[in-house]
Amino acid sequence: MGAxxxxxxxxxxxxxxxxxxxxxxxxxVIKSMGPKTSPRMREVMSSFIQHIHxxxxxxxxxxxxxxxxxxxxxxxxxxxxxxxxxxxxxxxVIGLESLVDAITYQEAVKSNKPLTASxxxxxxxxxxxxxxPNGTTITFDTPSDGxxxxxxxxxxxxxxxxxxxxxxxxxxxxxxxxxxEQQDPAQQEHNLRGKFVTDAEGRYSFYCLRPTPYPVPxxxxxxxxxxxxxxxxWRPAHIHLIIEAEGFKAVTTQIFDSESKYLEDDxxxxxxxxxxxxxxxxxxxxxxxFQLTYDISxxxxxx
Amino acid sequence: MGAxxxxxxxxxxxxxxxxxxxxxxxxxVIKSMGPKTSPRMREVMSSFIQHIHxxxxxxxxxxxxxxxxxxxxxxxxxxxxxxxxxxxxxxxVIGLESLVDAITYQEAVKSNKPLTASxxxxxxxxxxxxxxPNGTTITFDTPSDGxxxxxxxxxxxxxxxxxxxxxxxxxxxxxxxxxxEQQDPAQQEHNLRGKFVTDAEGRYSFYCLRPTPYPVPxxxxxxxxxxxxxxxxWRPAHIHLIIEAEGFKAVTTQIFDSESKYLEDDxxxxxxxxxxxxxxxxxxxxxxxFQLTYDISxxxxxx
Numbered sequence: 001m002g003a004x005x006x007x008x009x010x011x012x013x014x015x016x017x018x019x020x021x022x023x024x025x026x027x028x029v030i031k032s033m034g035p036k037t038s039p040r041m042r043e044v045m046s047s048f049i050q051h052i053h054x055x056x057x058x059x060x061x062x063x064x065x066x067x068x069x070x071x072x073x074x075x076x077x078x079x080x081x082x083x084x085x086x087x088x089x090x091x092x093v094i095g096l097e098s099l100v101d102a103i104t105y106q107e108a109v110k111s112n113k114p115l116t117a118s119x120x121x122x123x124x125x126x127x128x129x130x131x132x133p134n135g136t137t138i139t140f141d142t143p144s145d146g147x148x149x150x151x152x153x154x155x156x157x158x159x160x161x162x163x164x165x166x167x168x169x170x171x172x173x174x175x176x177x178x179x180x181e182q183q184d185p186a187q188q189e190h191n192l193r194g195k196f197v198t199d200a201e202g203r204y205s206f207y208c209l210r211p212t213p214y215p216v217p218x219x220x221x222x223x224x225x226x227x228x229x230x231x232x233x234w235r236p237a238h239i240h241l242i243i244e245a246e247g248f249k250a251v252t253t254q255i256f257d258s259e260s261k262y263l264e265d266d267x268x269x270x271x272x273x274x275x276x277x278x279x280x281x282x283x284x285x286x287x288x289x290f291q292l293t294y295d296i297s298x299x300x301x302x303x
Numbered sequence: 304m305g306a307x308x309x310x311x312x313x314x315x316x317x318x319x320x321x322x323x324x325x326x327x328x329x330x331x332v333i334k335s336m337g338p339k340t341s342p343r344m345r346e347v348m349s350s351f352i353q354h355i356h357x358x359x360x361x362x363x364x365x366x367x368x369x370x371x372x373x374x375x376x377x378x379x380x381x382x383x384x385x386x387x388x389x390x391x392x393x394x395x396v397i398g399l400e401s402l403v404d405a406i407t408y409q410e411a412v413k414s415n416k417p418l419t420a421s422x423x424x425x426x427x428x429x430x431x432x433x434x435x436p437n438g439t440t441i442t443f444d445t446p447s448d449g450x451x452x453x454x455x456x457x458x459x460x461x462x463x464x465x466x467x468x469x470x471x472x473x474x475x476x477x478x479x480x481x482x483x484e485q486q487d488p489a490q491q492e493h494n495l496r497g498k499f500v501t502d503a504e505g506r507y508s509f510y511c512l513r514p515t516p517y518p519v520p521x522x523x524x525x526x527x528x529x530x531x532x533x534x535x536x537w538r539p540a541h542i543h544l545i546i547e548a549e550g551f552k553a554v555t556t557q558i559f560d561s562e563s564k565y566l567e568d569d570x571x572x573x574x575x576x577x578x579x580x581x582x583x584x585x586x587x588x589x590x591x592x593f594q595l596t597y598d599i600s601x602x603x604x605x606x
Contacts, residue, residue, distance in 0.1 A: 021405050029398035029572055034533025041531055047362045049397050051354040056402050059350045060410055066403040077380015077390075087373040087380075094352050095332035100369040102324050106361055208462040229336025234459050263597055269332060 008251035026053040072221035079220045083183060089222040093231070095293035124180040125240065129170060132194040137207035137287075140191050143176045149290040150282055152205035155198050155243060158214075158297040159255060163202025167245035167298070170195045171208065173238070178214025210279055210290050213262050226267060235261040239254075248298035254295060329356040347459060375524040382523045386486060393409060395571035396534075406576075427483040428543065432473060435497040440510035440585040441492050441589075446479045452593040454586055455508035458501050461600040465504025470548035470601070473498045474511065476541070481517025501548075513593050514540035514580055516565050539565040539574060551601035558597060 014205060030046045037045075053063070076086040091097050132138065155167040172193035174180050182188040196204040215233035217223060226233055237260035244250040256263055258276040282291035340348075358364070379389040392399050422463045435441065442451060457471040475496035477483050484490040499507040516534035520526060529536055540563035547553040559566055561579040585594035 019411065021402070025398065025402065025405075025572070032532070032534055032568060032572075036533040037531070044362045044364065044368060045397075045532060047358050051358040051361075052397065052399060053402055055350050055354040056399065058354075059347045060406050061347065061403050062410065063400075063403050065347060066394070066399065067391075070388065070394060073376050074383040074388065074390040077377040077383070080377040080381070085373065085377065086372075087377040091373060092368070094348075094353060095328065096359065096369065097366075099324070099328065099356055100366050102328075103359060103363050104366040106324065107365060169446040212327040220477060228340070229335070229348060230339035231335055243372065246522050265335060269328075269335075 001026055012032055026050055029053070030253070044112055050261060059278055072224065075221045084217070086217075086220045086222055089268075090225060091218070092216070092270075093222050093226055093229075095269040098272075121180060124174075125164045125170075125172060125181065125242075126190075126193065129172070129193045129195050130190055131168075131260060132196060132206065134196055134199065134203070134205045136194075138171065138173075138192050138194040138205060139209050141175075142209070145176045146205055147210040147290065148288045149210040149279055149292060150205065150288040151239075151292045152203065153294040153296060155202045155204065155245065155296045155298060156301045157248070158183075163197055163198075163200075164245045164248065164298060165200045165202060167198040167202065167204075167296075168195050169198065169204045169296075170242040170244070171206070172240045173208060173211050175209065175288050176212050178212075180279050207238065207288055209259075211239050211257055213237050213260055231267060232265070233264075233267050234262045235268060236260040238270070241298050243298065245298055249301050249303055251296065251298065261284060307547075308330065310525075313403065316597055324360060331355055332356070335500065369538075375527065378524045384424045387520070389520075389523045389525055390522070392519060392571075393528060396519070396525050396529055396532075397571075398553045398572040399528060399549060401572045401575075405506065427477075428473075428475060429485070432475070432496045432498050433493055434471075435499060435509065437499055437502065437506070439497075440597070441474065441495050441497040442512050444478075444490050445512070448479045449592065450513040451510055451591045452513040452595055453508065453510055453581055453588060453591040454542075454595045454597060455506065456597040456599060458505045458507065458548065458599045460551070461602045466501070466503075467601060468501055468503045468505060469553075470501040470505065470546060470599075471498050472501065472507045472599075473545040473547070475543045476511060476514050477517055478512065479515050481515075488516065494583075510591055511542065514542050514563075516540050516563055519570055534570060535565075535568070536570050537565045538571060539563040539569050541573070546599050548601055550604055552604050554601065 010184040026049060026269065030049050033042055033045065056066070072090070073087075080086045103208050137148075139146065142148060151171075155164045155169070156162060157164055170193075172180065175184065175187060175192060177184065178186070181189065181191040182195065192209065194206060196206055198204045213234050213236055216226075216235060218226070218233050223233060236256045242250060242252045242253050254270055254275060255277045256271055256275055258278050263271055263276065277292055277294055279290040279292050282288045285291075331353050336345055336348065359369070375393070379393050379439075383389045391400065423480055435552075440451075445451060454474075457465045458467045458472070459465060460467055461551065466595060475483065478487065478490060478495060480487065482490070484492065484494040484496065495512065497509060499509055501507045514525045516537050517540055519529075519538060521529070521595065522534050526536060540560040541557045543557050545553060557573055559574050559578055560583050566574055566579065580595055581594040582595050585591045588594075
């Protein structure tokens with residue numbers, strides 16, 4: 001038997017552990033990226049790693065706390081499906097989707113790119129929404145607690161003020177039970193969604209539901225996070241819109257009923273100044289109790 | 304038909320979007336936490352939200368880039384099981400587990416708490432590992448490319464230098480195919496793991512495999528991330544250890560073969576100064592080609 005040889009120091013206490021806490025360690029992780037990393041990936045991940053490490057150091061994040069976060073992330077993935085994106089919802093409740101939407105919009109304005117990135121549409125937009133005649137309805141299975149409204153407006157050029165004929169107004173909304181048609185077997189296909197093409201005067205119109213608040217799904221880690229943060233789950237009443245016209249920058253937006261609850265504390269922080277709208281009583285129309293006028297001005301797409 | 308009434312401004316361009324980019328928006332999200340949020344949750348999430356927002360603003364994160372991250376998080380959850388934690392592995396490749404381990408250790412030293420938080424053990428430790436006699440082996444299905452080593456050492460008190468009798472050295476390692484026994488149907492139960500109790504002189508000893516490098520699983524988003532960062536998937540050769548003794552602070556650690564590849568670029572950043580060990584040739588022992596002496600000094604657990 002050979003004698004013990006080259007005794008290897010002892011335990012691994014303070015010195016190495018403290019080393020890992022510092023900026024040197026973060027630099028090591030960032031510099032581990034290889035030369036074939038794309039410049040944009042390098043920029044994004046360098047900043048992400050720096051901020052995540054700074055966060056962990058700042059709050060002295062413990063292993064148990066970190067593991068709780070890992071478990072919530074794994075749970076989010078496990079309950080996500082074609083019809084539900086829990087990872088997205090977790091980002092929404094910390095305001096991240098709203099923030100990247102704003103950043104993306106700002107970048108697009110700067111670079112003069114069209115604003116039609118599909119991801120900002122959220123999980124409920126559909127690409128195959130039917131075009132419907134102006135003045136018709138998108139509510140086909142109006143629930144007993146549903147209130148019908150008539151929505152109309154004019155699409156004009158921000159530069160000249162001239163009406164834009166042939167602009168497409170793509171609209172979708174949830175029913176009073178908080179579900180979009182593809183989440184709800186009780187609603188018919190394409191209920192509460194439609195595309196409307198503006199006439200020669202740039203006008204569009206349709207009947208829809210006056211929107212109602214609904215809670216985001218609370219049965220997953222996003223709901224768990226809201227509970228841990230002592231926050232409610234509700235979104236204010238809103239309608240989704242995309243407005244597109246040839247030669248103009250498209251706009252993807254949500255409009256919020258000015259009389260809705262939760263305007264000040266939307267659980268996913270989507271309410272922004274200038275996006276609230278006023279429903280007013282509609283007279284002499286048995287088909288609708290309220291009406292909403294929403295005019296849209298589109299910026300010219302510079303080439 | 305009522306006349307249009309209360310026209311609601313137009314589009315929702317620059318002003319509201321720019322608003323959402325600033326610190327005001329981040330403050331709004333942080334202040335949304337209710338009064339029943341625990342103080343620690345408030346501290347952790349305030350810092351997390353601040354850093355995630357700062358990151359998004361700093362790199363001008365776009366919706367498409369963010370959605371790619373969401374998809375990777377969801378995919379991590381979808382492939383995680385009892386035997387595999389892909390969310391953990393994604394954190395590991397950005398150095399986060401190593402960092403929170405170090406922070407947790409440092410906090411425990413400060414507060415004089417025991418260092419036995421289960422989460423830092425990683426996914427392959429087992430609570431039901433059998434105790435084995437000193438001088439016996441933990442390698443029962445030694446693969447043809449496996450090299451056996453004899454590992455021994457003395458556990459002493461850091462304060463007095465006195466040997467600690469009855470200390471428990473809990474050891475586990477992967478086989479040469481990179482799999483721990485619970486991942487590998489070809490290995491017998493409890494292969495390559497065991498607990499050894501120190502004798503009156505504080506000594507422990509056993510036969511094991513000289514450890515070999517292996518790649519972390521590459522079939523999920525963690526592997527995808529490593530590829531996007533142009534990094535390899537390999538971990539350097541290592542053995543896991545927990546050393547516990549009554550009246551002393553437990554130590555959970557990994558020791559790394561000083562001759563292994565990937566010491567400088569461990570894909571999960573677990574290598575720290577003072578954790579590398581030297582295997583030397585073993586003479587006159589047909590059962591082992593190498594030996595390793597690893598002495599352990601434990602700090603007194605102050606009450």
